Amino acid sequence: MQKAYKYRAYPSKEQEQAMLSLLNTHRHLYNEALSQRKHFYESEKRTVTYKEQSAQLTQDRKVNPYLAGANFSSCQRTLRRLDRAMQAFFRRIKAGENAHRAPGYPRFRGYGRFDSVEFTIGDGAKLTKDCKARFMGVGDVKIKMHRPILGDLKTARFKKEANGWYVVVSSVLPDFDGEPSENPSVGIDLGLKSFFVDSNGDEVKPPKLYRKAQKKLKRLQRAVARKKRGGSNRRKAVKHLAKFSQHVKNQRGDFHHKTALDLVKKFGKIAHEDLNVKSMIRSLNLAKSCHDAGWSGFIAILSHKAESAGVEVVAVNPRHTTQTCSNCGCLPVVSLTLRDRLYNCLHCGFSLDRDFNAAINIKNKAFPCQENTRSLVASPTARTEPLGVNQEDCLMDFPRSPRL
Template identity: 40%
Template sequence: MAVVLRVYKFRLYPTHAQEAALGTLLGRLRFFYNAALQERRDGYRQGVKVTRATQEKAITVVKHDPDCPDYAGIHTHLLQDVLKRLDLAFDAFFRRIKAGGTPGYPRFKRRGRYETFTLKDAGKGNGAAVVSGGARVRLHGIGNVKIKQHREMEGVLKTLGVTRDGDGHWYALITREVPAKPLPATGVSVGIDVGLTTFAALSDGELVANPRPLKTVRIAVERAQRKVSRRKRGSKRRGKARRLLAGRHAHVRNTRKDFHHKTARAIVQKYDRIAVEDLNVNGLARGMLAQSVHDAGWSQFVAILTSKAEEAGREVKRVDPNGTSQECSACGERVPKALGVRVHRCPCGYTEDRDVNAARNIHDRAFAVTGLGRSLRGGAPARDSGDPRSPYLTVGR
């Protein structure tokens, strides 16, 4: 049976001593990260290739080095996890270069910027385990930490991570392998375009609006931000203002995440095959539009959508979005338009919302709808998305 990974996040309640130990551990992992990054930089300058593999070999040496006593007691998997994270930072860096950007070189982690660690083999009780009937997690070198499980977990434990948020709260990230639950086929496919004014446009004409509460909350965030800047550095009142700000940021994050889950669930229910923009080839997230795109949290949404789709046995396809807003989805002609032009109006007679037209192109690129499919579909947009007889929705399958 097909299986998928699901992550559960539960609050941890460490004792004072455990909390101090966790903080110290994160500090050492951060230091190790920075040292590994430094070694890669130096290697690059001197023309010596330093890779994750060569650095992993050095872990044993570090752990037995009398000059590094702090590292002797740290689980090997945690140090391997640090190198994996560093590798991910480099991967992202090279991917952005390949996409034609000018990204910054991976940076050293300041205090407060290295807040998560993962034990990859917790499923076998290696370094971590869920104990006391789910009331505690056992962490290597820390002890048994109280956990609040607010919902039942399914499946088989794989990995266990620990993370600290901006408020200083600790959480367990528990990854479990759960059996996939395929949804019945609907015979309907869809393309989705990232919106700036709306959250997303679907190829069947549906527009998904941005969650409204977010705007209200953002005003509260800005107010809290100003409060922090007014307070004197290092003062108690500034600390208090900062905690307020962190809480409001967390609220925005949670609201957005809920919205992403809800939207993704609805889309996965309705469509068998889902096409989205491949963000790695998208130049949009850079420059002027960065803020709006970032706000819409598109990449988080796509990650949630992909994981839900996988669990439901649906297909998600990523396509190069280049030119999708300029092309006519009815006849294929290029119809150049400025960013502010919200309507696609083609000489062929096809008129459509700019983003819906782009979503239709994304759909067609993913599922190779060409000449015949386009002419079968014709210029008239299929607005009644629920109708499986609509030519637009069935063509391309």
């Protein structure tokens, strides 16, 4: 299991200049390698491999003083970075993704668009005992090591963000070998009205961080638009805008980490919908709210925390999780719309909040062999006894009625 540790760095002015110079060197290397791949594909219809470009790097270092002064393995990692981008591009083409537009060819990186350089621990980078990170060509950079690093150290990279410099260290830890968590299982239904509702009926309100920051963001964006291009005042305005955007991003990440940690501590098995967020954003007129919620980032954080705690996370097919009655398994006579917030089943008289109903369905779909422990908020005619049958069997026994 891989784990990354991010620490705030405080380089001196000389070290900062050296780090900026290295960023520029690796940016030029990335662009030259991308240009070479593009040229050979257009002229000879063939793909230049990483091995070919790595061999060419050895020759380029003899004539380029900037590359000669950079760490060789670090330059190789930049070439691998481009190779991964190319492989992802061809994978998107084969999978048919982004059919409505170009599949996203790797871009040339302009000034300020290449923000990190990666080193191998023991070959150009190391951590010292006095809370410093040593990089070849930079020196010992002071870092705020607020937590210890576990596992075998693999890589270290310095990264420039809007609010300063950071050092990111990656390590490899052994897979979790303890006893699986014995806490109860749960299903969660992600949404916009509520960030999620679980199968116990508990609700987590969405923070709506972008919505709250939108007024100030607009003001900072107008300030950038008023400034003359290339001027120092425009650079200052862009920096202020970037710092505030970074602040909103950090707030969202903090909410995701705390919410995921709370779930991992309470439950031993967690089920969620396998959402196609990109498709949802294109099909619904709710793109801004979906981006603000950050479902994909939350699921990634939840999966990572669960892996290190022995908690099982299961993604289920979202088909019919909202439309199916969690009490009898029937589909509604008339499909629910986004405006319908209460689920009323005409087959069994069951009534429940639609998100609560969906969370129960997600849990039962992910863990069908467990005892059904639905928490029903039933209408006077609703069934309150557990059915104890499989969800798919319910759909077969109670076919969907024709639309009235």
